[in-house]
Amino acid sequence: MDLCEVLRTAFQEAEACLSVCSAALEIGISKEEALEALQVVRQECAGDAAKTAGGSGSTRKCTALELLEEEQAQGFIITFCSALDNILGGGVQLTKITEICGAPGVGKTQLCMQLAVDVQIPECFGGVAGEAVFIDTEGSFMVDRAADIATACVQHCQLIAEAHQEEDHLKALETFSLESILSHIYYFRCRDYIELLAQVYLLPDFLSEHSKVRLVVIDGIAFPFRHDFEDLSLRTRLLNGLAQQLIIIANDHKSAVVLTNQMTTRFGQNQSVLVPALGESWGHAATVRLIFHWDNTQRLATLYKSPSQKESTIPYNITVRKWDHIPRLFRSCDAAVQPSLCSCQTDGFSSFNCYFSFIHIIKQLCCLHPCECTQS
Amino acid sequence: MATKKLRRAKLSQELCERLSRYQITTCQDFLCLSLLELMKVTGQSYRSVQKLLRKVSLACAPKMQTAYEMKMRRSVNPSTAFLPTSLHSLDKVLHGGIPCGSLTELTSPPGCGKTQFCITMSVLATLPVSMGGLDGAVIYIDTESAFSAERLIEIAGNRFPTYFDSDEKLFRMTRSIHLYRELTCDSVLKRIKSLEEEIISKKIKLIIIDSVASVVRKEFDTKLQGNLAERSNFLARGASLLKYLAEEFSIPVILTNQITTSLSNGLAIPADLVSPAYDLSLSEVSGASGSGKRESACVTAALGNTWSHSVNTRFILQYHDLLTRQILVAKSPVAPFSTFFYTIEKSGLVLQDGKNLSNLPWDGTNPALQTIQVRNTALRNALLNITDESPGDTPSL
Numbered sequence: 001m002d003l004c005e006v007l008r009t010a011f012q013e014a015e016a017c018l019s020v021c022s023a024a025l026e027i028g029i030s031k032e033e034a035l036e037a038l039q040v041v042r043q044e045c046a047g048d049a050a051k052t053a054g055g056s057g058s059t060r061k062c063t064a065l066e067l068l069e070e071e072q073a074q075g076f077i078i079t080f081c082s083a084l085d086n087i088l089g090g091g092v093q094l095t096k097i098t099e100i101c102g103a104p105g106v107g108k109t110q111l112c113m114q115l116a117v118d119v120q121i122p123e124c125f126g127g128v129a130g131e132a133v134f135i136d137t138e139g140s141f142m143v144d145r146a147a148d149i150a151t152a153c154v155q156h157c158q159l160i161a162e163a164h165q166e167e168d169h170l171k172a173l174e175t176f177s178l179e180s181i182l183s184h185i186y187y188f189r190c191r192d193y194i195e196l197l198a199q200v201y202l203l204p205d206f207l208s209e210h211s212k213v214r215l216v217v218i219d220g221i222a223f224p225f226r227h228d229f230e231d232l233s234l235r236t237r238l239l240n241g242l243a244q245q246l247i248i249i250a251n252d253h254k255s256a257v258v259l260t261n262q263m264t265t266r267f268g269q270n271q272s273v274l275v276p277a278l279g280e281s282w283g284h285a286a287t288v289r290l291i292f293h294w295d296n297t298q299r300l301a302t303l304y305k306s307p308s309q310k311e312s313t314i315p316y317n318i319t320v321r322k323w324d325h326i327p328r329l330f331r332s333c334d335a336a337v338q339p340s341l342c343s344c345q346t347d348g349f350s351s352f353n354c355y356f357s358f359i360h361i362i363k364q365l366c367c368l369h370p371c372e373c374t375q376s
Numbered sequence: 377m378a379t380k381k382l383r384r385a386k387l388s389q390e391l392c393e394r395l396s397r398y399q400i401t402t403c404q405d406f407l408c409l410s411l412l413e414l415m416k417v418t419g420q421s422y423r424s425v426q427k428l429l430r431k432v433s434l435a436c437a438p439k440m441q442t443a444y445e446m447k448m449r450r451s452v453n454p455s456t457a458f459l460p461t462s463l464h465s466l467d468k469v470l471h472g473g474i475p476c477g478s479l480t481e482l483t484s485p486p487g488c489g490k491t492q493f494c495i496t497m498s499v500l501a502t503l504p505v506s507m508g509g510l511d512g513a514v515i516y517i518d519t520e521s522a523f524s525a526e527r528l529i530e531i532a533g534n535r536f537p538t539y540f541d542s543d544e545k546l547f548r549m550t551r552s553i554h555l556y557r558e559l560t561c562d563s564v565l566k567r568i569k570s571l572e573e574e575i576i577s578k579k580i581k582l583i584i585i586d587s588v589a590s591v592v593r594k595e596f597d598t599k600l601q602g603n604l605a606e607r608s609n610f611l612a613r614g615a616s617l618l619k620y621l622a623e624e625f626s627i628p629v630i631l632t633n634q635i636t637t638s639l640s641n642g643l644a645i646p647a648d649l650v651s652p653a654y655d656l657s658l659s660e661v662s663g664a665s666g667s668g669k670r671e672s673a674c675v676t677a678a679l680g681n682t683w684s685h686s687v688n689t690r691f692i693l694q695y696h697d698l699l700t701r702q703i704l705v706a707k708s709p710v711a712p713f714s715t716f717f718y719t720i721e722k723s724g725l726v727l728q729d730g731k732n733l734s735n736l737p738w739d740g741t742n743p744a745l746q747t748i749q750v751r752n753t754a755l756r757n758a759l760l761n762i763t764d765e766s767p768g769d770t771p772s773l
Contacts, residue, residue, distance in 0.1 A: 103681070103684075103742045103745075104681070104684040104685040104742070104743055104744055105684070105690075105706070105707040105742065105743040105744075106742070109709065110709075116443075134443075138619070139477070139478060139622075139623055140478070140688055140709060142709045142710060143447045144447075144471070144710065145710055146443055147443075147447055179444060181443075182442065182443040182444035183442045183443070184442070185442060185444075186440050186441075186442055187440070187442065187443055187446065188437070188438045188439075188440055189438050190437075190438055191438070191616070191619075191620055192616070194403060194404045194407055194408075194436055195436055195437060195438055197407050197408075197433075198403075198432070198433035198434075198435075198437040199433070199437045199438065201407075201429055201430060201437075202433045202437050205430070223612075223685070224616075226608070226612050227608070227609045227612030227616065237410065241410070262682065262685045263681060264681060264682065265680065265681050267604075274681065294741050294742040294745070297741050
């Protein structure tokens with residue numbers, strides 16, 4: 001303590017002794033002692049001055065161990081297409097920005113609608129029990145299709161509940177219905193980039209009011225920025241600002257942010273290639289980037305950028321919701337399917353559909369009727 | 377929304393005056409500035425600038441609705457969610473017909489029936505709701521001068537003979553179809569901008585633009601530098617205006633497009649479409665490319681990738697053989713890939729439901745790159761008696 005007195009007498013103002021080493025040198029004490037004394041002095045100064053509240057949680061520091069524990073405890077938003085979930089490392093991660101790029105008609109909006117329903121799955125069924133914000137800039141959100149997906153999800157969960165007959169499953173099903181799912185998808189239609197910017201500025205307040213939101217979907221981040229922009233540097237600046245705000249939102253509110261992007265043609269020397277739109281610098285905005293593309297008649301999903309998963313490609317399908325397609329799916333299961341694994345991942349085929357229950361239903365039903373799964 | 381004046385965003389008077397000295401008068405100007413610039417311009421602290429930002433954003437941001445509310449609103453009047461095309465199998469696959477509130481596009485080689493389809497839809501839109509129509513007027517923007525009023529009356533009279541039994545009904549129908557002839561991109565854009573008031577005053581229930589591609593390709597040559605970006609700009613602006621109109625008034629918008637050749641290396645060359653009699657001659661095109669290699673060319677929808685993103689539904693009409701043609705549902709948020717055969721007759725398009733080849737599900741692909749059969753291919757196939765079962769074959773050269 002007397003060291004503090006020494007410091008204070010040596011330096012008229014506490015702020016003057018900012019460097020530990022110079023303080024140690026001047027007074028002739030060891031560096032550790034000087035550091036201790038300085039910290040005490042600083043605490044006193046901080047206590048006097050008015051509290052300068054920064055953004056809540058905007059500067060956090062923690063050790064990697066704390067981060068590991070957080071990551072492991074964190075949920076994923078499953079897409080119900082096991083191959084897609086696998087390459088993503090479990091599903092769409094919370095607190096990260098995932099970007100989905102794709103050619104027109106490849107299924108980006110379908111996946112977004114599916115995620116908006118999947119985020120609401122109760123925890124006992126493996127979901128995160130959250131709500132969803134859907135920001136639509138292209139007008140491609142179809143309520144009827146979302147209702148179809150929601151109905152299929154509820155039916156799938158009912159199947160699981162029937163199979164397992166557990167108390168909490170049945171209880172959760174009481175509140176998990178078509179009406180409740182649709183009521184918890186908050187839809188905003190932004191017609192131009194100004195409305196989009198305004199909405200993202202207001203999003204933190206909205207998320208504070210609706211604290212159960214775990215997913216923010218912006219369907220079509222490219223569309224409003226691809227016309228009416230003579231000043232490309234303004235566009236880059238606005239996009240960067242948008243990306244920053246979304247990162248803050250994802251972190252502060254522990255939600256996943258999913259953006260969809262378009263593909264654009266880039267003309268090279270003698271060829272043209274399809275690349276994600278909005279330029280090279282936008283590629284840095286998202287943590288995880290998925291590219292959906294066509295290979296003749298097969299839809300493929302490629303994990304293009306991820307800090308933790310390997311780059312890989314899987315095929316997928318979008319099927320229409322019809323119960324009578326189940327037998328067809330059974331037929332496509334190879335005889336090589338092990339009854340114990342009971343998954344449809346033979347030859348890398350997996351289906352991703354508005355049911356999105358094919359994989360899990362098979363898993364569940366296979367457990368009930370193991371003989372059916374091995375029929376091909 | 378973007379051009380809303382700051383005064384109406386409930387900012388104080390002196391602040392608005394101070395901002396106008398820096399030429400910041402609309403919400404758009406305000407939101408495009410960075411926080412530092414805003415602090416400099418308003419002379420206020422970081423926190424109060426953030427509060428101002430929120431105020432201005434509140435003035436611009438869209439209203440929130442839950443998906444449930446949207447569904448309830450849809451179920452209140454279900455009949456006005458779609459415009460049935462009177463081609464029953466097609467309507468079934470589309471869960472009702474052409475969706476209201478989004479853009480639908482028709483692409484085909486010349487002479488397949490785009491204009492016939494548009495004329496038929498115009499008639500349908502004027503029919504009363506009990507007959508499956510929308511009981512409203514139609515705006516038909518014609519850029520090719522292909523609209524024929526006599527054909528309109530012929531289709532109406534033959535398709536619905538019981539309804540149009542008197543001349544008076546026919547004239548009432550023709551009076552509700554408003555035709556605009558626009559020949560340049562600028563005039564088309566101006567016309568679209570002016571449509572909002574007309575929709576309200578004339579009770580418009582359908583907008584048709586026939587065709588977008590002809591006017592765009594006349595003015596933008598993608599081989600010239602800079603033209604591609606400008607063309608995309610124009611198309612994106614047009615698409616967003618039309619989407620706004622479609623959603624705001626819950627009406628369908630039908631657009632027609634042309635075809636282009638895309639070589640395997642990806643460069644698209646505009647198809648030479650002088651008149652319906654001249655079809656695309658693929659051998660000429662691949663020879664003209666100049667490089668020594670043989671590239672396989674295929675015919676796809678024109679106007680590029682970005683345009684394929686902007687439209688919500690895409691139908692491709694193509695030739696099948698001498699008489700029949702095919703309609704493919706190439707992109708739709710509700711329908712799977714499907715194909716139907718049809719012929720063009722006095723009453724317009726007629727589906728060939730009897731054939732067992734109809735309603736085949738086919739493996740579709742990227743709607744921007746889906747290959748389309750042109751007339752000479754179909755003729756060639758018919759002459760060589762090749763049964764063409766899977767649509768979209770790349771014609772071999």
